[in-house]
Amino acid sequence: MIEVRGLTKRYGDVLAVDDLSFVVEPGKVTGFLGPNGAGKSTTMRMVLGLDRPTAGRALVNGRAFATLGEPLREVGALLDPGAVHPGRTGRSHLRVAARANGIPERRVAEVIEQVGLGGAARRRIKGYSLGMRQRLGIAAALLADPRVLLFDEPMNGLDLDGIRWVRGLLRELADQQRTVLVSSHLLSEMQQTADRLIVIGRGRLIADATTEDILRGLGHVEVRVLSTQADALLARLRERGLTVRRVDPDELRVEGGTAVQVGEVANSCHIPLHHLSEVQQSLEHAYLELTSNHVEYHGRQPTAARVSPEGER
Amino acid sequence: MTASSTIPVQRGAAAEPATGRLFARTCAAEWTRLWTVKATWWFLAAAAAAMVGIGAVAGFEAAASPDPPQGEPAWAISAITAMPAQFALLALTLTAVTSEYATGGIVPTLQWTPRRGVLFLARTVVTAGAATVAGVLLGLASALAAFAAARPGLRLPVGEGVEVLATVAFVLAAGTVLAVGLGFLLRNTAGALVAVFLLMLVLPLLLPQFGYRWMSALADVLPGTGAAFLLLGEVPGMTTASSVLVLLAWAAGALLLGGLRLIRDDANR
Numbered sequence: 001m002i003e004v005r006g007l008t009k010r011y012g013d014v015l016a017v018d019d020l021s022f023v024v025e026p027g028k029v030t031g032f033l034g035p036n037g038a039g040k041s042t043t044m045r046m047v048l049g050l051d052r053p054t055a056g057r058a059l060v061n062g063r064a065f066a067t068l069g070e071p072l073r074e075v076g077a078l079l080d081p082g083a084v085h086p087g088r089t090g091r092s093h094l095r096v097a098a099r100a101n102g103i104p105e106r107r108v109a110e111v112i113e114q115v116g117l118g119g120a121a122r123r124r125i126k127g128y129s130l131g132m133r134q135r136l137g138i139a140a141a142l143l144a145d146p147r148v149l150l151f152d153e154p155m156n157g158l159d160l161d162g163i164r165w166v167r168g169l170l171r172e173l174a175d176q177q178r179t180v181l182v183s184s185h186l187l188s189e190m191q192q193t194a195d196r197l198i199v200i201g202r203g204r205l206i207a208d209a210t211t212e213d214i215l216r217g218l219g220h221v222e223v224r225v226l227s228t229q230a231d232a233l234l235a236r237l238r239e240r241g242l243t244v245r246r247v248d249p250d251e252l253r254v255e256g257g258t259a260v261q262v263g264e265v266a267n268s269c270h271i272p273l274h275h276l277s278e279v280q281q282s283l284e285h286a287y288l289e290l291t292s293n294h295v296e297y298h299g300r301q302p303t304a305a306r307v308s309p310e311g312e313r
Numbered sequence: 314m315t316a317s318s319t320i321p322v323q324r325g326a327a328a329e330p331a332t333g334r335l336f337a338r339t340c341a342a343e344w345t346r347l348w349t350v351k352a353t354w355w356f357l358a359a360a361a362a363a364m365v366g367i368g369a370v371a372g373f374e375a376a377a378s379p380d381p382p383q384g385e386p387a388w389a390i391s392a393i394t395a396m397p398a399q400f401a402l403l404a405l406t407l408t409a410v411t412s413e414y415a416t417g418g419i420v421p422t423l424q425w426t427p428r429r430g431v432l433f434l435a436r437t438v439v440t441a442g443a444a445t446v447a448g449v450l451l452g453l454a455s456a457l458a459a460f461a462a463a464r465p466g467l468r469l470p471v472g473e474g475v476e477v478l479a480t481v482a483f484v485l486a487a488g489t490v491l492a493v494g495l496g497f498l499l500r501n502t503a504g505a506l507v508a509v510f511l512l513m514l515v516l517p518l519l520l521p522q523f524g525y526r527w528m529s530a531l532a533d534v535l536p537g538t539g540a541a542f543l544l545l546g547e548v549p550g551m552t553t554a555s556s557v558l559v560l561l562a563w564a565a566g567a568l569l570l571g572g573l574r575l576i577r578d579d580a581n582r
Contacts, residue, residue: 011582049427050420050580066427069329077424083417085350092349093421100342100425102330140421 001026001179002047002148006056009042009203016042018203019056024181026147029174031194031211032183035291039203040183041079044152048077060148072101076141077150081133081157086126090117090136093125094143103144111139116165130157138169148179155189167193187287191215201291223254223262226275233271240265250274332431339426339435346422347409347440356405361451363398364391368455372462387460387467388477391452392544395481398451399488399540402444403513406489407505409440410496419581429576433497437568441489448485449478484540487560488513491536494567497575512563513537536563 002024009017017039024030034040045051047058049066057064060075068074084093094108112121115135120128128136134157141149151170155163170193174180184190190197190211197214199207207214227233230250237244242262243255254262259278266273330338347353368390375382413419426432456474460467492509499505517537520528529550532538539556542548 045580048424050423051582052577052579066429068427069332069335071427072425075424079420079424080417083420085412085416085418087350087352088346089349092345096342096346096349097421097425099345100339102334102338137421 001061002150002181003059003062004043004047004056005058007043007046007053007058008055009039009046009051010054016203017046017053020200020203020205021056022198022205022208024179024198025196026179027174027177028195029170029180029182029193031190031197032181032200033187033190033194033197033287034183034185034200034206036185038185038200038291040185040200041152042203043200044077044079044150044181044183047150048075048079050079070101070144072097072103072140072144072146074146075148075150076143076146077152078134078137078141078154079150079152081130081137084125084133084136087124089122089124090128090132090139091121093136094121094140097140097143101144107143111142114142115139131159131162134158134162134166138166146178149173149181151180151182153183153185155184155186163189199291206291221278221280223257223259224275224277224279225252225254225262225266225273226250227252227266227271227273229271232269233266236265236269236271237262335428336431336435339431340439342425343435343439344443347443350412352408352412353405356401356408357447360398360401360405360448361454363401364394364448364451364455365458367394367397368458369462372459372467375459376463376466382463382466384466384468386470386473387456387463388469388474390459391456391474391477391481394455395448395452395484396541396544398448399485400510400514402448402485403488403492403509404506406440406444407492407496407509408502410436410493411500411502411505414500414581415502417581423580430572433572433575437490437493441486441493444489445482445485449482452478452481480543483557484543484560487564488536488540490564491567494564494569494571497571498567500574500581513540517541534559536560 004020004022007017007020008015020039020043032040032043042051043058046053047060047065049064060068063074065071065075088096091108091112094111095105097103098105098108112118115138117132117135117139120132125133125136134154138151138154141151151166154166154170158166170180170182174195182190182193184193194211197207197209197211198205199214207217209217225233228250230246230252234244234246234252237252237254237257240261242257245253245255247253259276263273263276266276371390371393372387413422422432423429426435453474456469456477460469491512492505495505495508499508512535514537517532517535520532520535533550533555536559538548538551539559542551542556543553543560
């Protein structure tokens with residue numbers, strides 16, 4: 001179990017983490033979601049005692065991580081897979097970890113096999129791909145069979161096989177009643193992996209609920225309709241109190257209605273339709289909307305789809 | 314809260330080993346960490362080449378000179394060769410600390426040993442200890458090389474040997490502890506190396522050249538001056554006591570500041 005209470009971290013004028021509180025429970029995969037720069041890594045670093053909070057505290061199994069004598073037996077974590085000495089072999093890297101925590105050497109060979117590092121373990125880390133470094137970091141996290149696991153963007157740099165493997169591993173670890181916290185900036189990834197989501201933006205908590213609830217709240221249905229008489233249809237639909245926006249001269253999007261309703265309106269006014277469908281709003285889009293007020297670094301992006309003035313609500 | 318029923322049985326905090334045991338483990342981890350990178354071996358090879366190589370050359374030259382030595386002790390060569398060789402050993406200990414900041418390796422290190430005081434002590438003891446012991450063994454090898462090359466011109470009196478090697482050990486221990494402290498304080502290989510070279514070599518040589526009294530006085534309180542007096546003698550104004558005091562003060566000061574930075578600051582930001 002991980003408990004974060006009022007956690008705050010300030011770097012000069014920048015408030016990287018702002019009064020963040022949440023609890024990560026065992027037995028599920030908890031996704032830690034937010035755009036780049038939202039404070040995910042900083043939060044994890046404070047949980048792991050690497051950075052000192054400006055205020056608040058983080059406890060792992062009821063204790064501050066920095067006081068643990070055999071931390072690997074309690075918490076396994078992978079932060080930055082590149083943060084290793086490149087001159088050491090993968091095996092030596094893990095042997096150092098094993099010695100520091102009084103773990104028998106045979107576990108080193110076992111986790112090397114478990115993560116599929118095999119023959120590469122006797123090579124220097126400088127020759128590893130990012131995916132291999134991820135696997136090495138995961139091996140170190142699993143070394144002492146800990147009850148709590150934290151992974152910061154573990155899918156980065158992995159190929160499809162690797163991503164499937166990590167997904168399966170996270171599920172397996174949660175099924176063994178371990179506490180699993182995994183961060184990502186990709187909602188689509190978390191959608192497939194996490195049971196519960198903690199969403200943050202600009203260091204603040206935005207949402208903390210089951211993945212299902214969050215997705216339900218985000219992804220609402222829209223009706224997509226194409227007609228050469230879009231102006232007339234737009235007016236009629238609005239008369240019925242529906243929210244309509246124009247995305248193209250011939251294309252409308254109707255919120256809060258069904259395809260049947262829109263079809264009947266068109267039929268009663270003798271407006272020919274060329275396309276009529278219900279579409280699930282893209283979750284990525286919805287997620288961006290959720291966090292857009294919280295993204296620190298905006299790219300200036302022309303919103304080409306929304307230029308027609310009468311289409312705007 | 315329903316979730317509490319799924320929490321696995323808590324392992325008691327009492328099961329955690331005592332601090333002494335943790336310290337021993339951390340030392341073992343530091344030992345492995347030190348010898349599993351190439352840089353350590355390269356610096357050790359450089360120190361060995363300097364000490365044993367110069368020792369042998371000095372021995373041959375002594376034997377070949379028109380006025381060969383008549384049974385003088387070979388131990389002087391240990392102290393003389395330790396003067397240049399100490400820099401390889403200082404670099405060895407220093408990079409053992411700073412490379413962790415350059416590579417980010419300090420992050421996994423602190424995940425495996427989050428008690429920073431334990432880590433700090435273990436790293437200081439293991440790296441400075443290993444470099445000092447290596448330096449003393451190389452000092453012994455250096456004198457043996459000179460003795461063998463100059464035979465029968467030089468002698469190896471045991472009593473003087475112990476005294477010289479103890480001096481070498483003290484200078485190296487103080488210097489490498491200073492290097493460890495500066496490494497933890499500056500967290501940067503280039504910066505810490507420059508600082509060590511300035512304090513141990515450049516400023517002690519340079520400052521007295523200007524001829525101002527205050528500059529000479531400043532040079533007298535630098536660790537390099539103390540090391541030079543203890544190893545080579547021939548430094549006006551210094552005594553054994555003042556040299557020992559200066560070296561100890563610098564080592565302790567750097568260690569204190571480096572330790573405070575490691576324990577109080579964020580891991581690597």
